Amino acid sequence: MISHITIRRLIIALCVTLTTFCGAEAKFTVVLDPGHGKEDHGAVGKISSEKDINLDVALKVGELIRKNMPDVKIVYTRDNDTFVTLQGRADIANKAKGDLFISIHTNSVDKKSKNYLTVHGASVYTLGFKRSSENLSVAMRENAVMKLERDYSTTYEGFDPSSTESYIIFEMSQNLHMDQSIEAANEIQKELVSTAGRYDRGVRQANFWVLFKTSMPAILVELDFICNPEMERFMNSKSGREKLATAIYNGFARYKSLADKRAGIASVPAKILAAPKDNVNEKVSEKQTLEVVPVDPPAKEPATECDDTPIIYKVQFYTSGSKLPANSPKLKGISDAEFYRDGGGVKYTTGNFLTEQDAKKRLAEVRKKFPDAFIIKTLGGKRIK
């Protein structure tokens, strides 16, 4: 026969076990994803490759989290110079049941761009459908690594990273974690400006495969532009990397406090760190061929849009006096309709094509429903002649 005391002891033991178990389960898992690796250099500057900057900053972020946030488990998609596919990165994050996915990248623009040497600033991306040709070209560049895989079209379900049409698949998916992703992006973006002194290019949306396939709040950080020699030097300096890592850490710490509060978890907010000091005497690297000068935070000038923004062709098929509901019968079942406002009217378009030829194919289909449809050219979301 079991006595009352034994039963009570059993209950206590069970409660302790459950608490310990649940406590372990409640640990917050952050997945750090340094973009590119090994033969995939990512964007390349004069003295460095994106893959090395991404890795070092990610490791530094991990180190700060390890020191300051004992209740956080850190998972890296890579912690050395190896190649991991985009799908492989998402798989690692999903298997780890991450609570937040942070992909770390370095930006660039096309060599032919007028602002190749001057473009600068940090931005944090979430997956999203707000279209902008500039954001599309960043996503295209970051997704292009798929093509290094022999069997990429099978792995990525026929997705072609260089075709604007392919990006439609993203729009058919629901993003369950949008609000939290934007919250994390906002926190980190603010820190990249205040702690790391980056020019603020804002939180943006674009369709990156790693954000699409990770089933958790997910963001992609573009630290700054490697094509701008001054920014490249900053990202290759020890103090620059420490500032960037501190900024990401601080933003993450703030986000986690918010996430814990939302989940009803009583946690002690992690320490917010001060910006690391500049070291004006620092030599940047042995490979350095440029004159080393201390890097000041960039001037707060308006960002120039990238000149490599492609011209996008669309099929315009309907004009309305006011915005229509998405399922309006007036759109005759064109499900990917977009609109822009022009001269008081709301103009509806379908498709985003890099060539007029592709747009013509779509035009032929659309004309079956809207005989007066025609092709327009757009640049950076604006119609051009």
Ligand SMILES: [Zn+2]
């Ligand atoms: Zn990248």
